[in-house]
Amino acid sequence: MRVLITGGAGFIGSHLAEALLARGDEVAVIDDLSTGCFENIQPLVGKPGFHFAIDTITHELVMDRLTSECDVIVHLAAAVGVELIIHDPVRTIETNVLGTHAVLQVAARYRKKVLLASTSEIYGKSNAIPFREDADRVLGPTTKSRWSYSDSKAIDEFLGLAYHKKHGLPVIICRFFNTVGPRQTGQYGMVIPRFVQQALRGDSITVYGDGSQSRCFCNVRDTVRALLLLIECPEAVGEVFNVGSTEEVTILELARQVLHLVTGERQPQATERLVFVPYAQAYEPGFEDMQRRVPDVGKLKRFTGWEAQLSLRETLQQVIEYYQLKRMSK
Numbered sequence: 001m002r003v004l005i006t007g008g009a010g011f012i013g014s015h016l017a018e019a020l021l022a023r024g025d026e027v028a029v030i031d032d033l034s035t036g037c038f039e040n041i042q043p044l045v046g047k048p049g050f051h052f053a054i055d056t057i058t059h060e061l062v063m064d065r066l067t068s069e070c071d072v073i074v075h076l077a078a079a080v081g082v083e084l085i086i087h088d089p090v091r092t093i094e095t096n097v098l099g100t101h102a103v104l105q106v107a108a109r110y111r112k113k114v115l116l117a118s119t120s121e122i123y124g125k126s127n128a129i130p131f132r133e134d135a136d137r138v139l140g141p142t143t144k145s146r147w148s149y150s151d152s153k154a155i156d157e158f159l160g161l162a163y164h165k166k167h168g169l170p171v172i173i174c175r176f177f178n179t180v181g182p183r184q185t186g187q188y189g190m191v192i193p194r195f196v197q198q199a200l201r202g203d204s205i206t207v208y209g210d211g212s213q214s215r216c217f218c219n220v221r222d223t224v225r226a227l228l229l230l231i232e233c234p235e236a237v238g239e240v241f242n243v244g245s246t247e248e249v250t251i252l253e254l255a256r257q258v259l260h261l262v263t264g265e266r267q268p269q270a271t272e273r274l275v276f277v278p279y280a281q282a283y284e285p286g287f288e289d290m291q292r293r294v295p296d297v298g299k300l301k302r303f304t305g306w307e308a309q310l311s312l313r314e315t316l317q318q319v320i321e322y323y324q325l326k327r328m329s330k
């Protein structure tokens with residue numbers, strides 16, 4: 001198979017590229033390195049079947065050529081990370097909406113299958129836990145920029161489904177829940193790389209709010225496995241899938257676990273090492289967080305047999321090891 005990965009130098013994209021090459025597929029990556037990082041794909045450069053273009057997905061000539069040469073597009077290029085979204089809402093909306101529009105247009109020209117990355121932010125602050133793909137969305141006002149991410153991705157979904165309906169384009173939508181693993185950067189606010197780096201530096205762990213909010217963290221290898229299964233599932237076309245773990249943890253408990261794994265102490269001087277940062281200070285005044293976010297992954301399992309295999313503990317160990325090695329190589 002020849003797979004075009006937009007955003008392929010990003011965290012999920014680079015893991016996907018690696019997995020595809022390992023099983024003998026061809027991979028072309030397009031990435032403008034805005035949040036992706038060349039270091040992520042450096043080890044793949046020169047490998048048979050690997051090609052890359054440092055360019056934007058709205059560059060039509062380049063996308064036209066890459067699309068004509070591939071069998072399937074995995075569209076991961078997007079503005080992600082709550083911090084980035086709050087601080088750069090124009091970029092978020094433009095990248096997500098215009099970028100996806102450009103990808104779908106050219107995909108339709110060549111009738112190529114598109115796996116479109118969406119997000120659990122789609123559900124907003126709904127408390128219909130666990131979230132099912134057909135659940136209602138509950139969002140805050142447009143004056144709170146966090147919600148622009150959810151709506152920009154919802155437009156992407158609508159557009160993808162519309163291309164499927166109107167033009168018969170094979171589109172599959174994947175709503176990623178919190179995805180973590182080696183190579184994810186804390187630069188755009190993601191909690192696990194931030195906590196791990198803080199713990200390794202001996203700094204305080206910045207728990208936002210009171211830490212009672214919870215998330216389910218899915219190992220990127222499990223996420224990649226889900227993508228590979230969906231690509232090969234003909235019934236998945238025209239459908240929306242949650243992709244995530246159901247192992248729920250509060251952010252406070254997560255901070256304790258990271259400290260425990262890094263320091264080895266059973267009950268680390270937990271409270272001393274934690275600092276509680278009000279949301280208004282961490283993000284912006286009036287910021288609204290989701291209290292809980294848990295996927296219902298029954299549909300993905302029914303269609304593909306997928307189940308998450310890696311526990312949060314294993315994932316944390318992998319991330320800690322990754323950052324330990326990075327620190328040593330500096």
Ligand code: UDP
Nearest residue numbers: 082189190191192194206207208213251289
């Ligand atoms: N968070 C935190 N400290 C940090 C970064 C994030 O307590 O240094 C919290 C954040 O407020 C949220 C959770 O961790 O409740 C997950 O944040 P992340 O940005 O990783 O993903 P989100 O679920 O918000 O998309």
